[in-house]
Amino acid sequence: MTLNARIPEGPLPHKWGNFKDHCQLVNPSNKPKHTILVVGTGLAGASAAATLAEQGYRVKSFCIQDSPRRAHSIAAQGGINAAKNYPNDGDSVWRLFYDTIKGGDYRSREANVYRLAQISNQIIDQCVAQGVPFAREYSGLLANRSFGGAQVSRTFYAKGQTGQQLLLGAYGAMMRQVAARQIELFPRREMLDLVVINGQARGIVVRNLLTGEFERYAGDAVVLATGGYSNVYYLSTNGKNSNVTAAWRAHKRGALFANPCFTQIHPTCIPVASEFQSKLTLMSESLRNDGRVWVPKQAGNQRLAQEIPEADRDYYLETRYPTFGNLVPRDVASRNAKQVIDEGRGVGSTGLAVYLDFRDAIASQGKSAIEARYGNLFEMYQRITGEDPYAVPMRIYPAVHYTMGGLWVDYHLMSTVPGLFVLGEANFSDHGANRLGASALMQGLADGYFIIPYTLGNYLATTPLPEVDTSDEAFGEAEASARTRTMKLLSIQGDKTVLDFHRELGHLIWNGVGIHRHQQGLKKTIEDVRSLRHEFWQNLRVPGEATTLNKNLEFAGRVADFMELGEVMARDALAREESCGCHFREEFQTASGEAQRRDEPFAIAAAWKYQGDEQPPELEHETLVFENVELTQRSYR
Amino acid sequence: MKINLKIWRQEHARVSGAFVHYTVANVQPDLSFLEVLDLLNEQLIAEGGVPVEFDHDCREGICGACGMMVNGQAHGPLQRTAVCQLYMRHFSDGDTVTVEPWRAKAFPVIKDLVVDRSALDRISAAGGYISVKTGAAPDANAVLVAKPDADTAFDYAACIGCGACIAACPNASASLFTAAKISQLALLAQGQPERKSRVVKMTQQMTAEGFGDCSNHGECQSVCPKGISIDAIAQMRREYIRAKLPFG
Amino acid sequence: MISTQSSEADALGTASFTPLSSNKSPELPELPELPESSEWFSTIGKKLLTGITGLGLVIFVVVHLLGNLTLFFSASAYNRLAHIIERLGVLTYLVEGGLLAIALVHIAVGINIHMNKQTARPVKYAQYVSAGQPSRQSLSSRTMIVSGLVLGGFLVMHLATFKFGTYYTLPDGSGRDLSRLVFETFHRPGYTAGYVVVLSLLGLHLRHGIWSALQSLGIATRPGLYAASAVLGSAIALGFIGLPISIYFGLI
Numbered sequence A: 001m002t003l004n005a006r007i008p009e010g011p012l013p014h015k016w017g018n019f020k021d022h023c024q025l026v027n028p029s030n031k032p033k034h035t036i037l038v039v040g041t042g043l044a045g046a047s048a049a050a051t052l053a054e055q056g057y058r059v060k061s062f063c064i065q066d067s068p069r070r071a072h073s074i075a076a077q078g079g080i081n082a083a084k085n086y087p088n089d090g091d092s093v094w095r096l097f098y099d100t101i102k103g104g105d106y107r108s109r110e111a112n113v114y115r116l117a118q119i120s121n122q123i124i125d126q127c128v129a130q131g132v133p134f135a136r137e138y139s140g141l142l143a144n145r146s147f148g149g150a151q152v153s154r155t156f157y158a159k160g161q162t163g164q165q166l167l168l169g170a171y172g173a174m175m176r177q178v179a180a181r182q183i184e185l186f187p188r189r190e191m192l193d194l195v196v197i198n199g200q201a202r203g204i205v206v207r208n209l210l211t212g213e214f215e216r217y218a219g220d221a222v223v224l225a226t227g228g229y230s231n232v233y234y235l236s237t238n239g240k241n242s243n244v245t246a247a248w249r250a251h252k253r254g255a256l257f258a259n260p261c262f263t264q265i266h267p268t269c270i271p272v273a274s275e276f277q278s279k280l281t282l283m284s285e286s287l288r289n290d291g292r293v294w295v296p297k298q299a300g301n302q303r304l305a306q307e308i309p310e311a312d313r314d315y316y317l318e319t320r321y322p323t324f325g326n327l328v329p330r331d332v333a334s335r336n337a338k339q340v341i342d343e344g345r346g347v348g349s350t351g352l353a354v355y356l357d358f359r360d361a362i363a364s365q366g367k368s369a370i371e372a373r374y375g376n377l378f379e380m381y382q383r384i385t386g387e388d389p390y391a392v393p394m395r396i397y398p399a400v401h402y403t404m405g406g407l408w409v410d411y412h413l414m415s416t417v418p419g420l421f422v423l424g425e426a427n428f429s430d431h432g433a434n435r436l437g438a439s440a441l442m443q444g445l446a447d448g449y450f451i452i453p454y455t456l457g458n459y460l461a462t463t464p465l466p467e468v469d470t471s472d473e474a475f476g477e478a479e480a481s482a483r484t485r486t487m488k489l490l491s492i493q494g495d496k497t498v499l500d501f502h503r504e505l506g507h508l509i510w511n512g513v514g515i516h517r518h519q520q521g522l523k524k525t526i527e528d529v530r531s532l533r534h535e536f537w538q539n540l541r542v543p544g545e546a547t548t549l550n551k552n553l554e555f556a557g558r559v560a561d562f563m564e565l566g567e568v569m570a571r572d573a574l575a576r577e578e579s580c581g582c583h584f585r586e587e588f589q590t591a592s593g594e595a596q597r598r599d600e601p602f603a604i605a606a607a608w609k610y611q612g613d614e615q616p617p618e619l620e621h622e623t624l625v626f627e628n629v630e631l632t633q634r635s636y637r
Numbered sequence B: 001m002k003i004n005l006k007i008w009r010q011e012h013a014r015v016s017g018a019f020v021h022y023t024v025a026n027v028q029p030d031l032s033f034l035e036v037l038d039l040l041n042e043q044l045i046a047e048g049g050v051p052v053e054f055d056h057d058c059r060e061g062i063c064g065a066c067g068m069m070v071n072g073q074a075h076g077p078l079q080r081t082a083v084c085q086l087y088m089r090h091f092s093d094g095d096t097v098t099v100e101p102w103r104a105k106a107f108p109v110i111k112d113l114v115v116d117r118s119a120l121d122r123i124s125a126a127g128g129y130i131s132v133k134t135g136a137a138p139d140a141n142a143v144l145v146a147k148p149d150a151d152t153a154f155d156y157a158a159c160i161g162c163g164a165c166i167a168a169c170p171n172a173s174a175s176l177f178t179a180a181k182i183s184q185l186a187l188l189a190q191g192q193p194e195r196k197s198r199v200v201k202m203t204q205q206m207t208a209e210g211f212g213d214c215s216n217h218g219e220c221q222s223v224c225p226k227g228i229s230i231d232a233i234a235q236m237r238r239e240y241i242r243a244k245l246p247f248g
Numbered sequence C: 001m002i003s004t005q006s007s008e009a010d011a012l013g014t015a016s017f018t019p020l021s022s023n024k025s026p027e028l029p030e031l032p033e034l035p036e037s038s039e040w041f042s043t044i045g046k047k048l049l050t051g052i053t054g055l056g057l058v059i060f061v062v063v064h065l066l067g068n069l070t071l072f073f074s075a076s077a078y079n080r081l082a083h084i085i086e087r088l089g090v091l092t093y094l095v096e097g098g099l100l101a102i103a104l105v106h107i108a109v110g111i112n113i114h115m116n117k118q119t120a121r122p123v124k125y126a127q128y129v130s131a132g133q134p135s136r137q138s139l140s141s142r143t144m145i146v147s148g149l150v151l152g153g154f155l156v157m158h159l160a161t162f163k164f165g166t167y168y169t170l171p172d173g174s175g176r177d178l179s180r181l182v183f184e185t186f187h188r189p190g191y192t193a194g195y196v197v198v199l200s201l202l203g204l205h206l207r208h209g210i211w212s213a214l215q216s217l218g219i220a221t222r223p224g225l226y227a228a229s230a231v232l233g234s235a236i237a238l239g240f241i242g243l244p245i246s247i248y249f250g251l252i
């Protein structure tokens, strides 16, 4: 089946305007009659909740953390893009659009990406007005930097804490509505099911994480902004609470899940130091502006970095990609790192790292210049590893960082379940097969502040919504199923902990659906993940009870969903017989080892439909039509 | 190395708690303190026990979810470091480490090391924002902000809301948390219209939540993972004088 | 028992914050309207009060100290100063009344802050250590209530000993011989020792107090002020202690 993205008519630059001109509006006096359930308080969820509440809707806002301000968006470091062209260096809405489409390797929807670029400027205005302390020049004007190899300086930033500052801005906007009693906050709640009545999303079932009680909430629409699923790999740069549960349960209620195999692996993370490590830490990719990436030329090297003479060093990115050198896109940098490590040329005690060396930069620019630029990153590196990067090269390794895949949504950000809208990283919309740096924050805020207020209003104004309340049998059924699943987890009382299973799953997915993928491996991964899932439901041990705070129980539910997702990721990667962006199928590469796209037949969004736990999902697709850009082969040589 | 842990265990808010001793062997210096608690919990589960609950999320010192007293210090012995970023290379074999939850009337214990910090959200709701309508903002460069002001505002805005300042304050005062937001917004042109009402409402809410008064011990600035200075508190008082007093 | 869809009424009423646990925290934001003068009794108002009154007392103490130091010149200079003050008449009473009021406010607010501290942390830490610089926590800051109360008690005794103590008349009958009383008192070893201890406590109180007052008034952001507070505090204490020691050991 082909999905209809409901893209408005008209030339690309006018589509969003046309939509806004012609969409239906909700009468102000009717807005308070609508309850909107917003799940997630990251950039997408917080901005949506605040804006919808400000417009007069009654908003109920849910999050896992104890405070909305702790959503994972808080950890974003580098910055947020906008086509302001303040530096006058040739940026424009078109260029931001084009870079994003191209960066995504032509696997995203033109109309969505163009709208994103159009809205980007308003986001910066909005955030500055909220008091977000972006970096400024001595003139008092906002400062910009070039990020992730972009040729223009379009990134706005607040030191290395841009996500934090943007989220606190959105959180403030939310809290204003809380004080105005337009938003009701429900922290420490985990959404465990979506309630669909007459084919419309009308409510959710959540578990109160402190009391263990299951709670029902009814509304006229459900907005999911629950973030990405990088934690399916166990080790990732995501917060420990990031998960796929809300999106996955919605998927099982009929929402299609698109491009699950599109996961981004970031090249500059601090490498794993121990088997008990719980989390990977990202270091800003700005480091690659001055650091040089290298490994020893010979495999099996035992010497310390300082002892390796220049002649024995392989600056592999510089030799392979003379034009872009160390600044090649994330996927290319990660893939090459994996390759040299697989050749046995990795460094450090585990051999799972490459060097990022500042020796030459310090020699040519002076230590203080490097310190001024990267001081806080160097400090963070030293705190975590105990090594001084001014004296010895940093060691870096790729880590899973972002998931482009997510619930399929149309131009209105509505999923295939009417009334279920999906925002931010949880949807699949704007980044295709690879996300450019500083564009996730932009997308989350565009979705929440500027898109959902229109498209949701249009939905409410055009859709008959019969009265429902939480005594409806659909609520009863959803609650019962959430409860049964939760209780089952507690009752198995096997031998292995959630952590054991999660680590094992992560291993399988990293090896099978990681930087390199190939047919055999993917087939095996499907089998392995499936049998791990079966073992999970036989041999899991969750301690404690269901009636107090029990993090093991929470995590068990999430890992259970990751097991199901992991299998679909492998299926998706298997079905996509091409290489594009972050999805590198070894069978599909050019003579020089670069990703070989196959636009025919894969210029599509692959959307999977749930068919039952033991049934393979069914593939539907949306054909991506490119009317405005020409599909070219990415080349960074 | 081997680490002895003396951890506060409390089932829920309505019962009293007590310290329990544990030992975790094979602790590697590259583990973070929270990873040692993870290890302990795996050990407890294997023995049929109940894991120690503690809040955490980002594990990179930015979300503010983690927080506990480690050997009598909020977030442990390292300054400018949240406990999730505290690595075991700062401890030695055989050390006994005492771990307690934040303690304050306004932070009731939920379970073990987890406390209820929603009071901080309510202080924020009382005025920790600029009331701007979505879509109504002027061009971002229409209003200039001098770089030193923008930089200082950022330093104050860096607060992660972990509550360490309150936990470490001998008076359990929330002055640094509250002042950081008030001072951030007071330094920005955009924050001027609500400048006066903000300081009054936020500090009133702070008192209503049951936090203590400030005695200028300044302990808060030493334990703040972001190193926010008590200059913010001085600024908050200037804001208050300006807002409330005839000579302000 | 399970479904807790909160009703519209709830949403409109009080439940903007759903309680996280059984410990209901105060709801937002309907705060009781405090009396008109609340700006002085709010948490920051109290700091302003202690700060202003504290600085007032510091000024008084410095003036008092300067007065004492005249004894190093001569007993008659000291007595002459006492006469001048006596002769100010009503003005003296006004100043004394004012000082008393300032001291009472300072003490009352100090006690209030101390009591709040007790309620704000009902369960104490089993282990508590200061994190060190740049913390301003010190023996001085932690003992403000103790040093303050001792100084308050001392004030009463001090007034009883000197102001309302034995009235020696000068040989020429021209007025009170206060210096004689001072010399007599400070030849008593117990009194002198006690005086030295209490005035050391004054130094301790001022070590944190002067800086703290400036911080409370929002003007302490200059880096040198904390050290300056220590220097001034110690100088005042040493100045006061110098006199009885000198008298006791017969240096003057």
Ligand SMILES: Cc1cc2nc3c(=O)[nH]c(=O)nc-3n(C[C@H](O)[C@H](O)[C@H](O)COP(=O)(O)OP(=O)(O)OC[C@H]3O[C@@H](n4cnc5c(N)ncnc54)[C@H](O)[C@@H]3O)c2cc1C
Pocket (backbone or CB within 6 Å): A039, A040, A041, A042, A043, A044, A045, A062, A063, A064, A065, A068, A070, A071, A072, A073, A074, A075, A076, A077, A078, A079, A080, A162, A163, A189, A190, A191, A192, A225, A226, A227, A228, A237, A238, A239, A242, A243, A245, A246, A282, A401, A402, A423, A424, A425, A426, A437, A438, A439, A440, A441, A442, A444
């Ligand atoms: C280390 C790091 C650095 C990054 N740096 C950048 C950068 O510089 N620039 C950039 O553009 N992007 C960056 N990104 C990506 C970007 O931060 C994220 O994609 C984005 O913040 C996601 O926002 P979100 O609102 O979609 O979701 P999140 O911020 O992840 O929020 C998810 C919310 O959903 C809630 N939730 C989840 N599941 C449930 C459930 N079942 N029930 C109830 N609530 C639930 C959570 O509690 C949370 O509130 C970075 C990411 C990482 C990991």
Ligand code: FES
Pocket (backbone or CB within 6 Å): B055, B056, B057, B058, B059, B060, B061, B062, B063, B064, B065, B066, B067, B082, B083, B084, B085, B160
């Ligand atoms: S876990 Fe996020 S700050 Fe420590």
